[in-house]
Amino acid sequence: MLEIKNLHVKLQEEEKVILKGVNLHVGAGQVHAIMGPNGSGKSTLSYVLSGREGYEVTAGSATLLGQDLLALDPEERAAAGLFLAFQYPVEIPGVGNMVFLRTALNAQRKARNEPEVSAGEFLKLVREKAKTLKIDAEMLKRPVNVGFSGGEKKRNEILQMAVLEPRMCVLDETDSGLDVDAMKLVADGVNALRDAGRSFLVITHYQRLLDHIAPDVVHIMADGRIIRTGGPDLALEVEKNGYADLLAGVL
Amino acid sequence: MQSARADAAARLADMGLPGRRDEYWRWTNPAPFMAEAVPEAGAFRADTPIFADMPKVRLVFTDGVFDAAASDDPRLAGVEIARLADAPQWAGAFYGSLEASGQAPVRRPFAALNTARASDGVMLRVTGRAARPVHISYRQSSDTSEAILHHCVKLEEGAELTLLETGTAAARANLVLEVDVGAGARFHHIRPQGRSHGHRVYSAIFARISAGALFKSFTLSMNGRLTRNEAMIEIVGDNALAHIAGAALGDGADGDFHHDDTVFITHGAEGGESRQVFKKVLRHGATGIFQGKILVQPGAQKTDGYQISQALMLDDLCQFLAKPELEIYADDVKCSHGSTTGAIDETALFYLRSRGVPREEAVSLLVLSFLADAIAEIDDEAIAAEILARLQDWLARHRG
Known part of the structure; x- marks a missing residue:
């Protein structure tokens, strides 16, 4: 599904190097978690994959289903099946949630030469998905993320994911700012989307999210590299001992 | 009516036409409004008809002249409709009166000129709740036409009217609207100004708002070489509300775009609420101007005045000049103003693009x-x- 090879990234405006050779292979249907201390490059990896400006790839590659992601604009990456759930979803006053989501869905479908979804079909689709995520109809009518609580914003991200049906979902610290109940709702939403044709890359500081979204593979990232890869036990080890021991062995 | 015109001519002769040294004309050159020859400007044909399916009484002006054949039957329950030439008695007394009182403290020479020389206009007296909006629809057939139109609206106590004003009256136009909103009356004004790229338009709204009344005016301006929209609004009765808003979009690549909103709101009574919300979207060297003032007179306690002017610049070549002013002579009021200029938010842009x-x-x-x-x-x-x-x-039409 997602293949990252020797990815080196620096900030465009500065000499600061952030990713120093990331290698990652996420198979179809798999859930991978990336953990790591602050400043290790986790969020940068998610931004570079989704095409945010301000970063320069100096070496390496990233492909999604064999397609060179790095050669595409952000909207083309989305149409190719990539989705980034933001750590801080953006508020867009004056643009209705439904208008935004339908514009996005139809833009993606158009890019893939698929027929656009009519207003009626779309309404049915969204209502159905919203119900399973416990998002009420009132929230759908409001402007994108405006006046939403932290939990509502994250659920809205998962709703977008459910409607857009991406192949590769990157969740950037989706658990940050959520209480236990809200985290459970978000995790349930993600779990409902798990299937053999869809993969997840879950970026998090803490093991607790992984109690709810069980990963197949756990990676530890530090100083712009993946320094260890293991099974779910690796996350438990971090939770128990912190990052210090792991880092001491490598840095 | 004749004396109102003569008085206006005398006012104009006394104050003279504005020059660049005038405080309120520093950022907008008044010369094109005065030049002998009317510059060419074709009608704006790219527009799809607006308010086409909405029930309304449409009054059409072609090149600044009332076009009875193109207009609807001007009978509407609760509203007396007449032409300037056939002005009823109330209009004879009202015509020019708000323009005259609106000349202080800032002079409005083009409005005085309009009162003195207007060739046509609509006189509306609203005595009840109008069942449908009145729609003044401007059409243009000549590329070098000039129009000076003067409309008067008088809402009696408790009356209600929505006035729609669409299109461009002429290649060069001077439009004045005087509105008297009686106690408890409600007036809504929506004005989409569709323009081609050569149009030069001066407009002025003079409004007087009585106790418990509501006045709301919204203007959408797209294109137009030179637009100056003035509004002089005076709250004279307690607990009245005056909102005035504008959205302007200009693309300098189509030709020059210079858009100026100049607003003066006077709170002369207690408990009044005023809002000024002006937004301009500028690209390719377009220029936006906002001059907005809130004057709170002695005794106008519990006034709530708000003003915001903002420009969104789609490139680095544009300019937005704003002059917010507050002048307050009462001690128990809430007044605020803000002005911002910015570019598209890159984070929001990325968020939308990341969704496809x-x-x-x-x-x-x-x-x-x-x-x-x-x-x-x-x-x-x-x-x-x-x-x-x-x-x-x-x-x-303006992507890329």
Whole structure:
């Protein structure tokens, strides 16, 4: 599904190097978690994959289903099946949630030469998905993320994911700012989307999210590299001992 | 009527025409409004008809002359409709009166000129709740036409009217609207100014708002070489409300775009609420001007005055000049003003693009987001939807 090879990234405006050779292979249907201390490059990896400006790839590659992601604009990456759930979803006053989501869905479908979804079909689709995520109809009518609580914003991200049906979902610290109940709702939403044709890359500081979204593979990232890869036990080890021991062995 | 015109001519002779040294004409050159020859400007044919399916009484002016054949039957329950030439008695006494009182403390020479020389206009006296909006529809057939139109609206106590004003009256136009909103009356004014790129338009609204009354005016300006929209609003009765809003979009690549909103709101009574919400979207060297003043007179306690002017610049070549002014002579009031100039928010743009929305479409969505507060000033949802559709048309034509 997602293949990252020797990815080196620096900030465009500065000499600061952030990713120093990331290698990652996420198979179809798999859930991978990336953990790591602050400043290790986790969020940068998610931004570079989704095409945010301000970063320069100096070496390496990233492909999604064999397609060179790095050669595409952000909207083309989305149409190719990539989705980034933001750590801080953006508020867009004056643009209705439904208008935004339908514009996005139809833009993606158009890019893939698929027929656009009519207003009626779309309404049915969204209502159905919203119900399973416990998002009420009132929230759908409001402007994108405006006046939403932290939990509502994250659920809205998962709703977008459910409607857009991406192949590769990157969740950037989706658990940050959520209480236990809200985290459970978000995790349930993600779990409902798990299937053999869809993969997840879950970026998090803490093991607790992984109690709810069980990963197949756990990676530890530090100083712009993946320094260890293991099974779910690796996350438990971090939770128990912190990052210090792991880092001491490598840095 | 003749004496009102003569008085206006005398006022104009006394004050003279404005020059660049005038405080309120520093950023907008008044010369094109005065030049002998009318510069060419073709009618704006790219527009799809607006308010086409809405029930209304349409009054058409072609090149500044009332066009009875193209207009609807001007009979509407609760509203007396007449032409300037056939002005009824009330209009004879009213014509020019708000323009005259609106000449202080700032002179409005082009409005005086309008009162002195207006060739046509609509006189509306509203005695009840108008069942349908009155729609003044401007059409243009000559590329070098000039129009000086003067409309008067008098809402009696408790009356209600929505006035729609669409299109461009002429290649060069001078439009004055005097509105007297009686106690408890409600007046809604929605004015989409569709322009071709050569149009030069001066407009002035003079409004007097009585106790418990509501006045709301929204203007959408798209294109136009030179636009100066003035509004002089005076709250004279307690607990009255005056909202004035504007959304302007200009693309300098189509020809020069210079858009100036100059507003003066006077609070002369207690408990008044005023809002000024002005937004301008500028690209390719377009220029936006906002001069907005709130004057709170002694005794106008519990006034709530708010003013915001914002420009969204789609490139680095544009300019936005703003002059917010507050002058307050009462001690128990709430007044605020703000002005911002900014570019498209890159984080929001990335967010939209990451969901698959192409860059140009994402920019359009963010422009609509920027204008939302101004459009929210339109109470009628159907009218707001039509304004939004018009905006989307413009944005679709100006991508890339």
